[in-house]
Amino acid sequence: TPPAMTPNNGRRRRALLMTTITAASMIRRALSSVSPSDLRISSPATLAFSDPGRRSTAPAAPHRRPRPMPVALRRASLPLPTFGALRFVSLDGIGRGSEFPSHSSSALSASVEISASDDGTVGRHDDEGGGTDEYDWRTDPNLTDRFAIPTISMPSRNVHGATRGPLKSYLVTNMKDLEGVHPRIKAVVDHPESEGGEEKLILLDPATSFVDGEVEVEMSESKSESGDEEGGEDPTLSRLRSYLPGIDRDALLAVASLGGRPGLSRDVSVPPSRQTPSRLLSKLLPTSAHPVPSGFEQVGHIVHLNLKERHIPHRFLIGDVLLDRVRPRVRTILNKRGEVGGPYRTYDAEVLAGIDDTNVEVAEHGVRLRFDLLKVYWCTRLAGERTRMIRNDFGRGQVVADAFCGAGALCVRAALEGGCSVLANDLNPDAVEYCRENAERNGVGG
Known part of the structure; x- marks a missing residue:
């Protein structure tokens, strides 16, 4: 179907409609001129183009799917130079969309703002009038997240039952601030004072374990003893309840029965290299640029962004952070400028980071396509x-x-995967050439 147009752009809509009608009429004429006698059996499959005097047969590329039907449609002599009557293999869907996990995170110190200028220079702006100096965000210690994690010490033989049972919803792996951290923080680690691995430490989520997130490591013996005397409560359970007031009493009772007791608070550091792009950007960008970019689309080696107006002053910093976190599978970060438009439905884009190369190779269902994005x-x-x-x-x-x-995504797949003969047309001469090359690359050009 033709691309959707805005209601106010009537002239453009009429021009596109006339182009569509012309193309459809030519296709009908080409098909009406084909009779059963025009079809002949040939092997391997070929793709016939409308270029006069041009016809070649290439062997079909090896593929696990069924081979195309060995029927070649005769060449159609059509007047439009950008029209190809094709016997095609189909190539479908290239590239995958991705999303950044969203995070709520405080920015850097209130006295410091970090951003990127239009020329790509990343700088630190001082509220006291100190100006801007060069800034490498990768080495900034303020970007490292640090957490005090409560733990429970438990015999190794009982750890599995505790983490799959009473403590399952309280583990450190449930921490919202650790979503997307790679490699992940382990919920069970060796006890530093245990010999022979007889004891383990189970790491817990501070938000669900402590009241108001406060870590209370020291426990007075008098408090435990008084609890024991007043209520006859087990001393270990009393200590667990005092240390972890945010955990349900029944869960702590089960933990105590498994030999669990309060462990040492453990410091966990997460450097920038382990954080998601959105988490880093939430700390690097000023509040005026929040919410930070939350998603992207990948096509081949290119990540394509649609930045909001509030992000434009910091676009090079955004590109640098994103490229740092997704390489080596991604080598270029683009930001689209303007909307998709023009007679060929293309768009302009700016390279924010990486190499200036928009020629991509994408693969789907065993078919490979190459084109300039x-x-x-x-x-x-x-x-x-x-x-x-x-x-x-x-x-x-x-x-x-x-x-x-x-x-040629649909054309190539329809011929290769669906066993169809294909007539293909596009107003864009570059698209026709790429379609032709991709058909030959996948063994169905002719």
């Missing part, structure tokens, strides 16, 4: 729709007409 329209979210069409709407031996083929 800024020269052809591409939408990762259409991958599922392409898969649905091939599985439910297309049949082997059918002739499929794709009026807006782009880089």
Whole structure:
């Protein structure tokens, strides 16, 4: 279907509609001129283009899926130079969207603001008028998160029962501030004073273990003894309840029965290299830029952002932080400038970090596509729709007409996976060329 247009852009809508009608009319003429005698059996499968005098047969690429139907549609002599009558293999959905886990985190000291200027320089701005100096956020000790974690000491043989039972909802792995930390903080560690590994420490979430998050490590003997005398409560249970007032009494009773007792508070540090991009940005960006960017789309080696107006002054810092956390699988961070538009439905973008290379290679269902992300329209979210069409709407031996083929994702998959013959068209000459190359790359060009 043609791309959606705004109601106020009538002239553009009419021009696009006329282009669509023209393409559809040409496809109908091409199909009406094909008779059963025009079809012939050939092997391996080929992809026929409309270029006069051009026809070649390439062996189909090895693939685990069924081979395409060995039927080649004769070349159609169509006047539009950007029209290709194709016998195609299909390539679908490339790239995957991702999301940053959201975090609530306090910013740096109130007297310091860190940001990036338009030329990409990252600086620290001092409220006292000290100006701006160069700043490497990777070495800033203020970005390291530090937590005092309460623990329970327990015999090793009973740890599994405690962590899967009464303490399951109180473990450190449930901490909101540790979401996305990699590698993850372990809930059970060796006791530093235990010989032979007979004792373990179970790490707990301070938010659910302490009242108002306060860590109370020291316990007075008189308090335990008085509790024992007044209520006849087990001294170990009394100490656990005093040390961990946020944990349910029945859970602590079960812990005491397993030999658990208050352990030493454990300091846990999480450096920037283990934190998520959103957590780092929530501390690096000023409050005027909050909420921080919360998601991105990846296509090949490129991560593509749609930054809000409030993020633009800090875009290079955002790109630098994101690239640092997602490399090496990502080598370029882009930010889209403006909306998708123009006759070819493309957009302009700015490189925020990494290499200036927008030629990507994407793979889906065993098919590989190559194209320039800024020269052809591409939408990762259409991958599922392409898969649905091939599985439910297309049949082997059918002739499929794709009026807006782009880089050839649907065309190539329809031929390779669905066993169809494909007529492909696109107004964008770059898209036609990429479609042609991708068909040949996957063994169905002709």
